[in-house]
Amino acid sequence: MSATIDPVAPSSVAPASAAARPPVAILLNPADDVAVACVELAAGQDSGINGVRPLTAVPRGHKFALHPIAAGKPVMKYGQMIGFARQDIAAGEHVHTQNLAMGETALQHEFCVDARDPVPVPAGQEASFMGYLRPDGRVGTRNYIAIVSSVNCSATVSRAVADHFNNKGGLDGFPNVDGVIALTHGGGCAMNTKAEGYRFLTRVLAGYATNPNVAGVVMIGLGCETNQIPAILEAHGLREGEFFRTMTIQNTGGTRATIAAAREAIEAMLPAVNAQVRTPQPVSGLTVALECGGSDGYSGITANPALGYAADLIVRHGGTAVLSETPEIYGAEHLLTRRAASPAVAQKLLDRIEWWRGYAERGEAELDNNPSHGNKVGGLTTILEKSLGAVAKGGASRLEAVYEYAEPITTHGFVFMDTPGYDPAAVTGQVAGGCNMVCFTTGRGSTSGFKPAPTIKIATNTPMFEHMRDDMDINCGGILTGEETIEQAGERMFRHILAVASGQKTLSEEFDYGDNEFVPWHVGAIM
CATH class of the missing domain: 2.30.130.110 (Archaeosine Trna-guanine Transglycosylase; Chain: A, domain 4)
Incomplete structure (x- = not known):
């Protein structure tokens, strides 16, 4: 058969x-x-x-x-x-x-020939979810307070502050606050402030600080680092206020004094953040990251095209779906240029591919060095095969825009963000761009999560889903056996996305994943 x-x-x-x-x-x-x-x-x-x-x-x-x-x-x-x-x-x-x-290979890059206007949802059938409407008009699916480290040197302080609230009773009496996240990383100093790596890092920090799932921020630095907090604020139009505080360890008086000051700043925010309530919001308030990791031979057959169908539904209802991982569309980018809204959008995608050729060459690497060991065990042989399956997550909608890493996403519809194929760095860029949800397909069993954005894990096959049932939210294995169509699985996925956006916890949230998956893309020399 x-x-x-x-x-x-x-x-x-x-x-x-x-x-x-x-x-x-x-x-x-x-x-x-x-x-x-x-x-x-x-x-x-x-x-x-x-x-x-x-x-x-x-x-x-x-x-x-x-x-x-x-x-x-x-x-x-x-x-x-x-x-x-x-x-x-x-x-x-x-x-x-x-x-x-x-x-x-010599791909033919045709521009815009398959670009189509989204089919509108009939009046009265528009979907909605229960979200947090923010002052700037964007909508949160979660309600976090974030501690943003400007440099690795402030990571210990940041984690100590978060631990007080998450594990030592600091959030008692504030049930509407999902948690306090310590966004720590390994960079922030000994870098060129005129180079790409610095731009990427500051975009990420500013993007997380302004993500709609974050209601309050304390940004903590050491004081003498290259990545100065005032420069971040100026470059990204950020200002201190009631829900955005900054401090450095050196100016505040050391480790204990900074922990105390940061705790005090968050305690002052908590009553107002806790008072935030969910209200009915249109799907235009959703910006969903489309990601795949630990892929297998079924990824491009079941979970990815089903997620693509769900992404098309998100777009039809006015929301935004964000494909990424440039090295994992390599060899399939011609399918996206055909769907570009304009020649400029198509050319920008090809320009990013060309940038990657130079980046790989500088690093003495090759763009076709994928798939990974696990991908190959799962049946994927070449990057062309992997990319053709990965691009299916983008459905069939018109490609409206192409963004560089961690750039703010301002266009509704289906868009692309230039990121590495390495999942933590890729999703970090998408969340920094404004994604308030993550849909993550996997055939081998990836288990990560990405605070502050809830992450839905989607299994490509039933044996893995059953084996790792504690970690997988959705099973698409029925497509393989003929028990379900791609459209049926995609519709089911879309409804699940709305439920999670409205507050239903994902399994990665149940396990408290997300503290270690904040990985800004490091590019450039460390001096």
């Missing part, structure tokens, strides 16, 4: 009837040279596709050839090229790193 799914332009998978058996393999596009195993296939087992039987065992999530492929010939999956045959490949042969490799 076979099923056809195109994750680049998601199509339905009909639910299996009671008498139907789930497929053992899937053909994603009629033009493909390979199929994907839904279960571990034994040598000689009928794949259900064109009478092909694997020559050897094929792990679940991995590929096998549907016909002979000559050495040097391109190999197609998703109807797109994912690499070249290293050697002659026989029909039924397991296709992976031993016989599939990257090669020179």
